[in-house]
Amino acid sequence: MAEQTVSEKPAATERPGKVEARPVRHPWQWVGVVVIAILAAMMINSFVTNSKWDWHFVWRVMEYRPVLEGLVKGTIICTLGAMVVGIVLGITLAVMRLSTNPVLRGVAFVFTWFFRAVPRYVLLVVLGVGVLYLYPKLDFGLPFTDVHFYTLDVKSVSSGILVGIIGLGLSEAAYMAEIARAGLLSVDTGQHEAASAIGMSRGKAMRRIILPQAMRVIVPPTGNETIAMVKDTSLLSAVPVTTELFFQANAVANSTYLVMPALVAAVIWYLIVCSILMVGQTMLERYFGRGFGGQTGGNKQSWRGRMLSLRAGGGGM
Amino acid sequence: MNAETRPLVEAVNLHKHFHGVDVLKGIDMTVAEGEVVCLLGPSGSGKTTFLRCINQLEIFDGGRLYVDGDLLGLRESGGSLHRLSEKHIAQQRRQIGMVFQRFNLFPHKTALDNVIEGPVQVGGVSKKQARIEAGELLERVGLSERADHYPAQLSGGQQQRVAIARALAMKPKLMLFDEPTSALDPELVGEVLAVMRELADDGMTMVVVTHEIAFAREVADRVVFMDGGVVVEEGKPADVIRNPQHERTKTFLSRIIAEQEQHAAAAAELVKPPE
């Protein structure tokens, strides 16, 4: 589309001045906008006129107490808990994988191998049912003897949510380990050497110099993992945990036969939680990105970049 | 031996190999306190490896290396040698400052935070005290204005000067420089060399790997020429540079001096005002 025309040809004596060229036109873009606008109008129209959507009921389900409780306990707390377990354990595993000690490396490898292979749903069922069946009591004492200092009644503490957090957290750690390992490897070896040269121990260099730089690489995929985790909390019914958003919304749907409005209520809550997480992720990225690239007016761009990377990476979740 | 000439660095028959390839083949060298030694030599001759052994970024395989009388990385007891723990090695490193070819500043910290990192985290100095001292150091390298800048916002020459300040912040007895100006654009080399020259004038003990012959000639007390993992020739800069005794030294020097004259000519051409 060579529609660029320079408005005036400068006179032979004049030196060429400011370029006042018309931008390239994209007529198909406008056709697209019109089509999308029509489709959107049709959709909104149906939302408003089709009484089966029943927005009033959607709102009531959204603020229905058991649903809210499920949202807070089952979805939000479990997501946060599982991600804390996953990130801490995952970074530990990554450091172990990169250690010179073969025992640590082996342990980290086997852990990752196991928890990556077991589906989360299966893992949650196994933890929820199996652990209680296999180990109703935990004895703390000297191994292979009858000496016990303390006996824990597993049944009394095994609340479903805790099992859910541990199960999802262990599974997440296996993925976070790989993400953290990539992050640690992305830091230049010169950084280790510079830290050593000012007399830092390896642990301190890891905490103060290497990890903060690795975070720049670790944070974006971790944001993706967190959002995926929000959705995976809907697997908690396998434990079984019933104080969970999807389970509760589904229960409302089953008891009232108003299936769509009840599920739409859950969808809207998932959308809200994930939107808030995306904002948090952007702020974290800006924090850990300090010192890398200019710090002027990158906001708009980083937002766009994030959206693009989400689109590109979202498919695998 | 009086205090003036006490050896601060003493390498005795130092050997180092990588995967069976000998890189250092018996280096004997001493550096007296307050002395500035320039290491010259062709690429691959083992200059960097020697410096890294002094700072224990590499572990030598043979011979002995002493800094200020301490045997590096090893402990002799009951007639046998024991490796030192990581903690002990870190302690030995604290008395040695190192400046890298590629600066290696911490990119997530400002210039000032780069400089105070060592004293605060390793030296146990209070943050307030460390800030005051870091401010003085940054002033000494001419960068007071840039204290709040991140490394990415500084030119190569400025970054290298911050790196020198960072190393000095640990109050080292010995400074090691590994080609501190070879990653710099020609017009930025001078500012870094000026800082190093001042440091030398202040009496710092320095071992400098460099290809800057003019710097070696003017600043060094002694020049050591290495090739193939051994010291080929050493002596006063005027003697070694103007009147090298060994064929290898002659070849290397004539090549490098011709190169530098070419660069100088090109630079002069660049700065020549247009007619």
Ligand SMILES: Nc1ncnc2c1ncn2[C@@H]1O[C@H](COP(=O)(O)OP(=O)(O)OP(=O)(O)O)[C@@H](O)[C@H]1O
């Ligand atoms: N980590 C390593 N593993 C294997 N070989 C190495 C390693 N480090 C250095 N070498 C080898 O040791 C030899 C000496 O390297 P060194 O870096 O000490 O040379 P140099 O004198 O500093 O050279 P240059 O002027 O190019 O910096 C080279 O042949 C190099 O390939």
Ligand SMILES: [Mg+2]
């Ligand atoms: Mg080198």
